[in-house]
Amino acid sequence: xxxxxxxxxxxxxxxxxxxxxxxxxxxxxxxxxxxxxxxxxxxxxxxxxxxxxxxxxxxxxxxxxxxxxxxxxxxxxxxxxxxxxxxxxxxxxxxxxxxxxxxxxxxxxxxxxxxxxxxxxxxxxxxxxxxxxxxxxxxxxxxxxxxxxxxxxxxxxxxxxxxxxxxxxxxxxxxxxxxxxxxxxxxxxxxxxxxxxxxxxxxxxxxxxxxxxxxxxxxxxxxxxxxxxxxxxxxxxxxxxxxxxxxxxxxxxxxxxxxxxxxxxxxxxxxxxxxxxxxxxxxxxxxxxxxxxxxxxxxxxxxxxxxxxxxxxxxxxxxxxxxxxxxxxxxxxxxxxxxxxxxxxxxxxxxxxxxxxxxxxxxxxxxxxxxxxxxxxxxxxxxxxxxxxxxxxxxxxxxxxxxxxxxxxxxxxxxxxxxxxxxxxxxxxxxxxxxxxxxxxxxxxxxxxxxxxxxxxxxxx
Numbered sequence: 001x002x003x004x005x006x007x008x009x010x011x012x013x014x015x016x017x018x019x020x021x022x023x024x025x026x027x028x029x030x031x032x033x034x035x036x037x038x039x040x041x042x043x044x045x046x047x048x049x050x051x052x053x054x055x056x057x058x059x060x061x062x063x064x065x066x067x068x069x070x071x072x073x074x075x076x077x078x079x080x081x082x083x084x085x086x087x088x089x090x091x092x093x094x095x096x097x098x099x100x101x102x103x104x105x106x107x108x109x110x111x112x113x114x115x116x117x118x119x120x121x122x123x124x125x126x127x128x129x130x131x132x133x134x135x136x137x138x139x140x141x142x143x144x145x146x147x148x149x150x151x152x153x154x155x156x157x158x159x160x161x162x163x164x165x166x167x168x169x170x171x172x173x174x175x176x177x178x179x180x181x182x183x184x185x186x187x188x189x190x191x192x193x194x195x196x197x198x199x200x201x202x203x204x205x206x207x208x209x210x211x212x213x214x215x216x217x218x219x220x221x222x223x224x225x226x227x228x229x230x231x232x233x234x235x236x237x238x239x240x241x242x243x244x245x246x247x248x249x250x251x252x253x254x255x256x257x258x259x260x261x262x263x264x265x266x267x268x269x270x271x272x273x274x275x276x277x278x279x280x281x282x283x284x285x286x287x288x289x290x291x292x293x294x295x296x297x298x299x300x301x302x303x304x305x306x307x308x309x310x311x312x313x314x315x316x317x318x319x320x321x322x323x324x325x326x327x328x329x330x331x332x333x334x335x336x337x338x339x340x341x342x343x344x345x346x347x348x349x350x351x352x353x354x355x356x357x358x359x360x361x362x363x364x365x366x367x368x369x370x371x372x373x374x375x376x377x378x379x380x381x382x383x384x385x386x387x388x389x390x391x392x393x394x395x396x397x398x399x400x401x402x403x404x405x406x407x408x409x410x411x412x413x414x415x416x417x418x419x420x421x422x423x424x425x426x427x428x429x430x431x432x433x434x435x436x437x438x439x440x441x442x443x444x445x446x447x448x449x450x451x452x453x454x455x456x457x458x459x460x461x
């Protein structure tokens with residue numbers, strides 16, 4: 001493991017590295033790194049008063065109910081944070097979907113789950129679950145076959161009954177609270193500590209619960225058209241190639257019309273790892289998830305013990321959430337992280353659309369008019385600005401000013417949801433044309449116009 005020579009130095013800008021070889025030292029560095037990594041959302045508005053004082057992780061307090069009812073507007077919130085609160089009000093009847101899970105839901109998920117998936121430090125892994133849903137060789141015409149089938153069904157219903165006990169009473173089993181952080185290299189032969197990917201390994205039955213319950217509400221939200229249409233990541237029926245196609249069409253329209261525009265590419269840093277649990281619960285409840293499911297999920301995360309898994313094996317020591325070292329995020333590997341981020345980003349897209357300039361396009365006969373704002377695939381998003389109908393078109397300086405407004409708005413929204421821009425991966429492109437004396441168009445190269453400066457929620461520029 002390579003760590004900065006100066007432990008206070010930001011690894012992203014570090015040039016002096018020290019090699020760590022002893023297993024205990026490696027564990028200590030990784031544990032400290034993960035505590036900092038999963039606590040980086042601390043200090044953002046959702047982790048501060050009034051929310052830290054009046055909203056629990058399960059979104060079950062009186063204040064949470066006021067937010068879901070659309071009746072919460074404390075004076076200390078700024079306009080953007082108030083917009084976020086307003087957009088967390090319930091879109092459907094609260095607790096619309098039952099808390100419990102059915103045997104067919106259990107069997108359906110187990111059957112399609114790849115048995116090679118790593119789960120369950122307890123040893124109750126997918127192979128055990130799959131053995132109960134696969135048909136056996138004995139026929140039901142024999143007493144032996146009937147007895148074996150009865151035993152299989154008894155075990156299967158027993159598993160589901162245990163799960164439903166937890167969901168009915170808001171209880172989290174102790175083995176669910178042991179979460180393994182698998183540390184993977186992002187690039188081969190690059191063991192720098194900040195270039196490690198953290199994957200959460202949950203117990204298989206708990207992760208199944210998350211996947212099934214959040215899948216139900218995401219499908220219902222799509223059916224009700226309550227999600228922003230420009231989020232394409234992790235949603236059934238929305239193809240990943242559509243955002244690319246939209247960008248290609250914008251480029252083609254600019255080429256054909258010689259109208260300038262600016263495209264801004266954004267990346268949200270540590271997307272799933274900065275999700276604020278109470279916000280995840282609030283938005284899930286607003287889309288119909290039962291409060292007991294949120295309670296089980298929140299209690300498991302709040303009381304979880306995080307172990308480390310490397311090539312050296314699984315550590316004995318752990319770290320957990322506390323006031324001194326808060327641990328946020330639902331993590332990569334969780335069955336509900338993609339759906340939760342979809343709810344969060346859909347809300348942010350909607351607020352951005354209400355306040356941004358965006359880009360507009362009109363057909364030559366003016367029969368078709370379209371406005372575009374944010375388009376995204378999971379945490380990779382882009383926005384565009386133009387003034388298509390203006391003649392002459394806006395100058396590059398004016399376009400940069402418009403793009404800066406929309407970019408800063410997106411950065412501010414991410415910050416108020418607990419996230420932040422990954423500035424090193426964010427960029428913009430200007431499409432602008434010059435014309436020769438004869439009228440031939442020339443696409444301008446190089447940097448066109450002034451710098452576009454955006455401040456992230458971490459006060460970096």
